[in-house]
Amino acid sequence: MYEGAVQDLIDELGRLPGIGPKSAQRVAFHILEADGEDMKRLADAITTVKEKVKFCAICFNVSEENTCRICQDSRRDPSLLCVVEESKDVMAIERTRSFRGKYHVLGGSINPIAGIGPDQLHIRELLSRLSDDTITEVIVATDPNLEGEATATYLYRMLGSIGIKLTRLASGLPVGGDLEYADDVTLGRAFEGRTVMS
Amino acid sequence: MYEGAVQDLIDELGRLPGIGPKSAQRVAFHILEADGEDMKRLADAITTVKEKVKFCAICFNVSEENTCRICQDSRRDPSLLCVVEESKDVMAIERTRSFRGKYHVLGGSINPIAGIGPDQLHIRELLSRLSDDTITEVIVATDPNLEGEATATYLYRMLGSIGIKLTRLASGLPVGGDLEYADDVTLGRAFEGRTVMS
Numbered sequence: 482m483y484e485g486a487v488q489d490l491i492d493e494l495g496r497l498p499g500i501g502p503k504s505a506q507r508v509a510f511h512i513l514e515a516d517g518e519d520m521k522r523l524a525d526a527i528t529t530v531k532e533k534v535k536f537c538a539i540c541f542n543v544s545e546e547n548t549c550r551i552c553q554d555s556r557r558d559p560s561l562l563c564v565v566e567e568s569k570d571v572m573a574i575e576r577t578r579s580f581r582g583k584y585h586v587l588g589g590s591i592n593p594i595a596g597i598g599p600d601q602l603h604i605r606e607l608l609s610r611l612s613d614d615t616i617t618e619v620i621v622a623t624d625p626n627l628e629g630e631a632t633a634t635y636l637y638r639m640l641g642s643i644g645i646k647l648t649r650l651a652s653g654l655p656v657g658g659d660l661e662y663a664d665d666v667t668l669g670r671a672f673e674g675r676t677v678m679s
Numbered sequence: 680m681y682e683g684a685v686q687d688l689i690d691e692l693g694r695l696p697g698i699g700p701k702s703a704q705r706v707a708f709h710i711l712e713a714d715g716e717d718m719k720r721l722a723d724a725i726t727t728v729k730e731k732v733k734f735c736a737i738c739f740n741v742s743e744e745n746t747c748r749i750c751q752d753s754r755r756d757p758s759l760l761c762v763v764e765e766s767k768d769v770m771a772i773e774r775t776r777s778f779r780g781k782y783h784v785l786g787g788s789i790n791p792i793a794g795i796g797p798d799q800l801h802i803r804e805l806l807s808r809l810s811d812d813t814i815t816e817v818i819v820a821t822d823p824n825l826e827g828e829a830t831a832t833y834l835y836r837m838l839g840s841i842g843i844k845l846t847r848l849a850s851g852l853p854v855g856g857d858l859e860y861a862d863d864v865t866l867g868r869a870f871e872g873r874t875v876m877s
């Protein structure tokens with residue numbers, strides 16, 4: 482509908498996740514009217530991220546160096562390994578300040594419909610990290626959804642026999658939530674996992 | 680939270696309209712994992728739009744040339760001028776195929792709270808386009824909201840005395856809508872503007 486360059490930009494923006502046609506148009510016009518320097522910074526940020534950011538050779542978290550800051554940090558407990566699906570999950574856990582061990586990013590979850598099986602995830606690399614005796618506990622922190630649970634079950638079957646303690650994040654009622662609005666499965670899990678008050 | 684380049688990109692994306700922190704993070708990780716060529720095209724589209732796209736010297740619609748395609752099109756009726764707030768509105772009206780005249784893009788609407796008065800809009804240029812006798816009708820197609828109505832009223836006061844026919848887009852019930860869900864003002868306007876059935 483628009484002339485060349487504007488329509489090209491709308492098309493490219495529309496391919497990004499969560500950006501529909503209306504919002505692509507809105508962002509495109511914002512870019513058109515915004516300060517040239519600001520928009521140069523945006524274009525450069527995209528280019529720079531593609532050039533500079535890689536994945537950590539040890540844990541597959543995003544990193545600008547060969548190994549990420551967490552893997553390089555000698556103050557972190559190397560005996561605890563938290564397995565997550567994505568780099569975003571590492572950041573979410575880091576924000577809680579509840580975990581001082583190391584991570585392993587699988588790069589997704591098992592999803593047969595999307596054609597993602599164990600071989601597409603960094604599970605082989607996880608096994609090789611577990612082969613020396615440094616790690617004593619693996620905390621499986623995949624998402625509490627169908628794919629995440631399938632991945633956790635797969636890991637349990639793979640790792641259950643090698644003598645390392647395997648744990649899973651607790652399921653239950655979200656803090657600040659309302660009991661009556663909790664879904665049945667979550668409420669059921671909250672019952673199963675009830676803890677003794679002290 | 681993230682390492683340099685990733686956080687820079689999240690920050691830049693978060694400044695775009697309608698993109699909150701979560702969605703900036705999601706888009707940034709998409710960019711990180713997407714095909715390098717695709718992302719080069721996105722960065723280039725941003726740069727190109729800033730370099731190539733200007734505003735039409737006559738109507739202030741977006742254009743890659745000095746004057747836009749609509750102003751250059753000799754098949755369009757030069758006696759009808761539709762005044763809109765933004766280039767997006769030109770496209771919306773073009774999609775209806777109901778209008779074959781020309782446009783004038785004001786570049787916004789009168790909004791005292793945001794510090795936008797008549798002098799910040801292309802109203803002087805509108806007056807100069809009306810100074811020869813080519814244009815016989817001005818259709819005021821500003822948004823049917825507070826700022827759009829204020830702008831329409833201002834234009835009516837400016838142009839009411841120069842002998843050109845001034846019209847305003849009809850207000851009423853949206854087609855396909857439900858009468859009971861229409862707001863009071865819209866329903867009131869639909870009554871005022873009722874038409875004789877034929």
